[in-house]
Amino acid sequence: MTFTDLLYKIFIQDGGWLTILNGLWVTVQISALSLLFGTLFGALLCFFRVGKFKPLKVAAQIYISIIRGSPVLMLLMLLFYGVFARTGLSPLLVAVVTFSMHTAAHVAELLRSSLMALDKGQVEAARTLGFSKWQAFKLVTLPQLARIAKPVYQSTVVNLIQWTSVVGYVTITDLTRVINNIASRTMQPMITIMGGMIIYLALSYIIYGIFHWTERRRSQ
């Protein structure tokens, strides 16, 4: 059997490529939804974390340190097989909740570190010039914050996509599960897993491409 035949047998034959696409779609779905909710929740967390209200500040601190300090697979298993076991929630929903929680902690920290990098004097200057608090945030802080946070945010997105590869543990058939199934069926794990890696790599490069494109548009 030549190498091309082998590739055909592994990735194409009998609709194998469709199964891979289905798995990829599940991965993209979980990643996109988790990114959306994670970013929103993360911004809120950051707001609490840098705010003046003590109880919320401490709560946010504790939440961030616990979630950032523990593997996401443990959290996922705990939620699916423990907390939500009897509720009958769909595994996909539990996965989105878990990854949103996880992303939120990371986004909160990256926003906070970007905030700390900003010059406080600018906001104070804006305030003395008669800008309201909201105006100062919108016109002075936010544009700079976005610029500083962007590169780190990009790597958070790419990391998130890779973290979702563990959802096979909670009965979801994502890209990794499909690749694993194919590897076992065809008895060619090395080639199959390399193929899977290339698909994940392509997904990451699409993310890089999108960020690069927005950067170029802004500079024009």
Add this chain to the structure above:
Amino acid sequence: MKLKKLAKVLLSCVLAGALFTGCGGGGDKPAAEKPAASGEVKLGMITHLNVTEKKMDDILKMVEEESKVPLTNFTVTYYDSLKLMQMGIESGSIDRMSLYTNVANYVIANNDKYENVGDSTLKNLSDNFCFAVRKDDTALKDELDKALGEMKADGSLDKLVKEYIIDVDKGQAPPAIEIPMSEGADTIKVGVTGDLPPLDYVNAEGKAAGFNTALLAEIAKRSGKNVELVDIDSGARASALSSGQIDVIFWVVVPTMEKLPADMDKPEGVELSDPYFKDNVEHLKLKK
């Protein structure tokens, strides 16, 4: 600017490629030389459900005593799944894989790099396969046992063995499984891993088509229940069973030997059905 980028991407691809082939090539050599030097064979095995490696060593000793098959001169490495074990043997960290005959035949039929070790003493080793359910789920266990008894009696079990194991090992694709789905009936949720073909197998369309699944579908048809197939990673099977996310798992093995207690590697809180299939152990190695 663009050219520079292109060169960068190409270079990283080449580097990654070199890394992969380098790992494979470097690993092969010691594997070929070591067994001759130390007189020991490094053997890969798939981990049993919920058995620690220490306990597994004890079990192997007991098996050795009873079957007189020398097992303790192997250095055993445990793998979570067949796929990982294959990667282990291809990279040279083990010399042989311990499998069941039907699985070994499947491996050889699908990947011509492997061959049988041809160790005839292994014929004395055999294991039974059975379903596992939760301990408090006695109704389901009784149902499984009853249906299994019926199927053994009327020969339909042998028919499934031929269709889903013997024919598949010859290279045929297994026939599609008709999953019973009737309104209002109870549903048995079953965990499928796809990790051990042809017993636990997922076809190219992503549908479960292994012997175990076919057997369970037939049982459900007989007892008027629905079956829901749940694709799950093999590492999470025990958690999924005990938390009630799935009701049945298969690919649980019990020894056929008399002196060994049948439930010696049974996890707590789990009840095993009657055995439905028996198979011998077989060792595979890479062709020289």
